[in-house]
Amino acid sequence: MMAGNLGQVTASSTVFLLCDVQEKFKPAIAHFNCVVQSCSKLITAxxxxxxxxxxxxQYPKGLGKTVPELDVQHAAVVAEKTKFSMVVPEVDAVLEQLKPRVAVIMGLEAHVCVEQTAADLLARGHVVHVVADAVSSRSQEDRLLAFD
Structure with a gap:
């Protein structure tokens, strides 16, 4: 793939992935409210x-559902998971059906679930964009290390 194509995001070839923005993370995540605002803008767009x-x-029985500030009613799938990557069978089935070229990831936590999801999608040949202001971790250090 040519480098000039890496930044192109078109509606017809893209999926948005929202990773684990849940109620119980609110007190623990750096800049949680800012992340939710950025995710909301992306979801609306x-x-x-x-x-x-x-x-x-991630384990919604213990960590709660997606925060109510994010309207995900139109989502193609809302899948429970107990592993780091978002690429669980329910998500994988939708990816197989849609066959997107580009994946845009937002959510929590940058150094664990977001990073593992990005790695899994890259290994499958997707172009991956991680939206910096829509991703965080418990500490700013973990967040920045994940971006590196």
């Missing part, structure tokens, strides 16, 4: 443009 949204929730 994606809905308007017709970009499919895939959502995961």
């Amino acid at each position: 994606g809905r308007i443009l017709g970009v499919p949204l895939l959502v995961t929730e």
